[in-house]
Amino acid sequence: MIKIENVSKVFKTKSGLVPGVDDVSLSVDKGEIYGIVGYSGAGKSTLLRCMNILERPTTGKVFIDGVELLSLAKKELREARQSMGMIFQGFYLVSSKTVFENVTFALKAAGVPKAKRKDRVLELLELVGLQDKIDDYPAQLSGGQKQRVSIARALANNPKVLLCDEATSALDPGTTKSILKLLKKINQEFGITIVIITHEMEVVKEICHRCAVMQDGRVIEEGPTYEIFANPTESLTKAFIQTVLNFELPEKLLQNCTGTLMRLQFRGDIAGDAIVSDMLQAFPVRGNILHGKVEYIGDIPLGIFIMEMTGEQSEVDKAIAYLEGRVNQLEVIQHAR
Amino acid sequence: MLDRIIEILPELNTAFFETMLMVGISLLVAILIGLPMGILLYVTDKGLFLESRPIKLVVGVIVNLIRSIPFIILLVFLIPFTKLLTSTTIGPLAASVSLSVAAIPFYARIVESAAREIDKGVIEAAVAVGASPWMIIKDIIFPEAKPGLISGLTITAISLIGYSAMAGTVGGGGIGDLAIRYGYYRYDDTVMFTTVIVLIVLVQFVQYLGDFIAKAVNKR
Numbered sequence: 319m320i321k322i323e324n325v326s327k328v329f330k331t332k333s334g335l336v337p338g339v340d341d342v343s344l345s346v347d348k349g350e351i352y353g354i355v356g357y358s359g360a361g362k363s364t365l366l367r368c369m370n371i372l373e374r375p376t377t378g379k380v381f382i383d384g385v386e387l388l389s390l391a392k393k394e395l396r397e398a399r400q401s402m403g404m405i406f407q408g409f410y411l412v413s414s415k416t417v418f419e420n421v422t423f424a425l426k427a428a429g430v431p432k433a434k435r436k437d438r439v440l441e442l443l444e445l446v447g448l449q450d451k452i453d454d455y456p457a458q459l460s461g462g463q464k465q466r467v468s469i470a471r472a473l474a475n476n477p478k479v480l481l482c483d484e485a486t487s488a489l490d491p492g493t494t495k496s497i498l499k500l501l502k503k504i505n506q507e508f509g510i511t512i513v514i515i516t517h518e519m520e521v522v523k524e525i526c527h528r529c530a531v532m533q534d535g536r537v538i539e540e541g542p543t544y545e546i547f548a549n550p551t552e553s554l555t556k557a558f559i560q561t562v563l564n565f566e567l568p569e570k571l572l573q574n575c576t577g578t579l580m581r582l583q584f585r586g587d588i589a590g591d592a593i594v595s596d597m598l599q600a601f602p603v604r605g606n607i608l609h610g611k612v613e614y615i616g617d618i619p620l621g622i623f624i625m626e627m628t629g630e631q632s633e634v635d636k637a638i639a640y641l642e643g644r645v646n647q648l649e650v651i652q653h654a655r
Numbered sequence: 656m657l658d659r660i661i662e663i664l665p666e667l668n669t670a671f672f673e674t675m676l677m678v679g680i681s682l683l684v685a686i687l688i689g690l691p692m693g694i695l696l697y698v699t700d701k702g703l704f705l706e707s708r709p710i711k712l713v714v715g716v717i718v719n720l721i722r723s724i725p726f727i728i729l730l731v732f733l734i735p736f737t738k739l740l741t742s743t744t745i746g747p748l749a750a751s752v753s754l755s756v757a758a759i760p761f762y763a764r765i766v767e768s769a770a771r772e773i774d775k776g777v778i779e780a781a782v783a784v785g786a787s788p789w790m791i792i793k794d795i796i797f798p799e800a801k802p803g804l805i806s807g808l809t810i811t812a813i814s815l816i817g818y819s820a821m822a823g824t825v826g827g828g829g830i831g832d833l834a835i836r837y838g839y840y841r842y843d844d845t846v847m848f849t850t851v852i853v854l855i856v857l858v859q860f861v862q863y864l865g866d867f868i869a870k871a872v873n874k875r
Binding site: 396397411423428457472 | 774776777779780781782783784785786787790794795798799801872873874875
């Protein structure tokens with residue numbers, strides 16, 4: 319649905335040319351929710367804005383549904399944009415217009431005849447759950463409600479693609495969840511392809527099928543969300559994943575541990591506890607689970623245990639070797655003392 | 656003193672309407688030409704949807720050129736142009752020409768800065784939705800800048816009331832003219848004070864009305 323080929327964007331600043339996006343190629347399939355994560359300044363917003371030519375790439379090609387956007391004339395580009403909705407961190411609603419008028423504007427821009435606008439707006443407001451706010455002004459709405467209006471506006475012309483620029487970053491965790499739920503619903507019900515820019519790995523974990531990690535204008539890692547969470551290769555990716563799968567053990571507990579401390583990771587298709595109990599029966603060691611958690615990433619579980627193992631060092635080593643062949647990942651955090 | 660005021664009343668009345676006529680005409684011209692000019696200055700700015708350096712530069716230079724000429728000089732400078740347009744150089748109608756010329760760039764700059772107050776993201780969201788430039792101007796910039804446009808019009812009107820007094824010195828008529836003729840040339844303090852009070856009340860009224868409307872249209 320979206321295909322980006324060798325896109326670069328160079329900004330002219332006082333200190334010279336600064337690359338915002340550096341030779342990025344990626345493709346997003348139809349009906350997919352695609353996440354792009356990175357710290358601020360990584361170029362992810364610029365990349366997203368290149369997808370609807372709010373930012374014109376310096377070099378490269380942008381295809382939406384097979385159409386190369388950079389080759390389009392102004393009017394054709396406007397029409398192409400009508401098939402791509404966009405929502406922003408700052409909502410960007412027109413403060414002098416009511417909720418109804420804000421959504422109507424998108425229809426008006428696409429040349430929808432006046433008689434047909436009202437029904438469509440009511441339909442959209444019902445979808446986002448704001449039927450009762452129709453005549454309110456943006457100043458009267460909460461952040462989550464404003465984002466819902468902007469989603470209604472973005473969906474007005476039945477777009478094929480929805481671009482989300484840090485759409486949940488200004489919202490509290492509860493509201494973020496409800497907005498993500500709405501986006502998921504939109505994706506499932508209408509098959510709209512969604513691209514989400516975010517610095518919150520939680521958002522990616524929650525709804526993205528695939529994701530890319532950006533740093534210094536480049537995509538450094540890309541893949542299905544589950545794979546990224548289960549087998550991150552880049553250190554930045556690991557740091558991002560840490561923010562979700564956080565297993566900080568209390569300092570005191572670490573000090574009191576005398577055995578070998580390890581972190582085990584199980585993929586969804588393996589029953590983690592069964593492997594551990596098999597291991598405990600096969601080797602004369604004692605295992606003590608200090609921490610455990612199962613995260614669901616797109617409905618597939620990812621189990622993580624932190625375990626202390628005590629016993630003869632040679633037996634412990636054998637047990638570790640046994641586990642290494644069976645679990646997804648094993649990392650010794652602290653050796654026996 | 657009261658007798659003197661009553662005596663001057665008919666002339667004051669004429670002068671008042673002359674002032675209103677001059678200010679009204681030039682204000683209208685400011686809206687008709689200055690407003691689009693200000694919008695043009697804004698939308699051709701860097702990073703906006705009609706970005707154009709040449710247009711921005713040319714319009715900007717014209718605006719600055721007129722704005723840098725002191726009004727009293729502009730008044731004299733534009734006499735041939737006034738004659739061409741109104742076939743006279745005296746009276747409120749003739750004075751309206753140079754007042755209008757001064758009002759256009761004045762209001763244009765105010766419009767530009769009022770439009771700048773709009774969050775660029777709001778305009779970007781409209782671009783992203785595929786709206787045409789005209790639609791963005793009409794449906795986004797205009798309503799969003801409305802409070803600023805109205806208070807800008809208030810500022811322009813009050814400045815024009817001041818300028819119209821200068822226009823009086825070259826035979827434009829109006830309250831300022833009355834004040835100068837009686838108060839300055841004839842040392843008639845009563846007329847002087849009366850006109851000053853009329854001007855104060857007028858300016859207060861315009862300011863109050865402007866603030867009131869600006870507040871009424873502000874939905875923020």
